[in-house]
Amino acid sequence: DIQMTQSPSSLSASVGDRVTITCRASQSIGNFLGWYQQKPGKAPKLLIYAASTLQSGGPSRFSGSGSGTDFTLTISSLQPDDFATYYCQHSNSPPFTFGQGTRLEMK
Amino acid sequence: EVQLVESGGGVERPGGSLRLSCAATGFAFDDYGMNWVRQVPGKGLEWVSYINWSGDRSGYVDSVKGRFTISRDNSKNTLYLQMNSLRADDTALYYCARDSSGTHYAMDVWGQGTTVIVTS
Numbered sequence: 001d002i003q004m005t006q007s008p009s010s011l012s013a014s015v016g017d018r019v020t021i022t023c024r025a026s027q028s029i030g031n032f033l034g035w036y037q038q039k040p041g042k043a044p045k046l047l048i049y050a051a052s053t054l055q056s057g058g059p060s061r062f063s064g065s066g067s068g069t070d071f072t073l074t075i076s077s078l079q080p081d082d083f084a085t086y087y088c089q090h091s092n093s094p095p096f097t098f099g100q101g102t103r104l105e106m107k
Numbered sequence: 108e109v110q111l112v113e114s115g116g117g118v119e120r121p122g123g124s125l126r127l128s129c130a131a132t133g134f135a136f137d138d139y140g141m142n143w144v145r146q147v148p149g150k151g152l153e154w155v156s157y158i159n160w161s162g163d164r165s166g167y168v169d170s171v172k173g174r175f176t177i178s179r180d181n182s183k184n185t186l187y188l189q190m191n192s193l194r195a196d197d198t199a200l201y202y203c204a205r206d207s208s209g210t211h212y213a214m215d216v217w218g219q220g221t222t223v224i225v226t227s
Contacts, residue, residue: 001169031211032211032212033211034210034211034213034214036152036214038152043202043204043217043218043219043220044144044152044202044204044214044217045217046210046213046214046215049210049211049213049215050210050211050213051211053211055210055215087151087152089152089154089213089214091206091211091212091213094157094166094167095154095166095167095168095169096142096154096157096166096212097154098144098151098152098153098154099151100151101151101152
C-alpha cells in the first residue's frame with residue numbers, strides 16, 4: 001500500500017503569509033494527487049486535483065505542484081478564510097490513502 | 108443542485124451490522140465512481156472503500172476487508188455500505204464522495220456525513 005506523509009502536521013501563520021505544505025508518497029503516484037481543505041464541522045472540499053489543477057471555483061491563491069513522490073500545496077497570500085486543516089490524498093490505486101493532515105492556525 | 112445525502116448511521120453493539128446509504132441528486136450518478144471516507148472526531152480522514160461507475164470494481168482499506176461491502180443501485184441513484192462485524196474502532200463520521208476520471212479520481216462532491224457509533 002502507498003503511504004502518504006504530510007509535513008508539517010501543524011503550522012502557525014499570519015494573514016498575507018506565503019504558506020507551503022508538503023506531501024510525500026511512499027512510491028510513485030504520477031500526478032494522481034489531490035489536496036483538500038476541511039473546516040471544523042464541515043465535509044472536506046477539493047482544492048487541487050491531478051497535483052496541480054485548481055478545482056473549479058477555487059481561489060487562485062492556491063496552487064499545487066509535483067509529480068512522482070513529492071508534492072506541495074502553496075497558498076500565495078494567506079486569507080482569514082484559509083485557516084483550516086489540509087489533507088493530501090493519492091488516487092493512483094486502492095487503498096486511496098490520505099496524509100495525516102496539516103492544521104493551519106492563525107499566529 | 109449536485110448533492111449527496113448519507114443516512115443509516117446509528118448506535119450499534121460490537122459484532123452488529125449497519126447499512127449506510129448515500130442518495131445522489133443533481134448529476135448522472137452512473138457516470139461516477141463513488142467512495143466512502145470516515146473520520147473519527149478530532150482525527151484525520153481515512154478512505155474506506157471505492158466502487159466504479161458500473162459496480163464491477165471495488166476496493167477497501169485493509170481494516171474493513173471481509174467485513175464491509177460497498178454496492179450501488181444506479182436505478183435508484185444510491186450508494187451503500189454494508190457494515191458487518193462492527194468493532195469499536197469503526198466508530199466515526201462516514202462520508203460518501205464521488206470521483207471521476209476528470210479529476211484524476213479525486214473526490215469533488217461530498218455528503219454531510221452520517222455518524223456510526225459502536226459501543227457495548
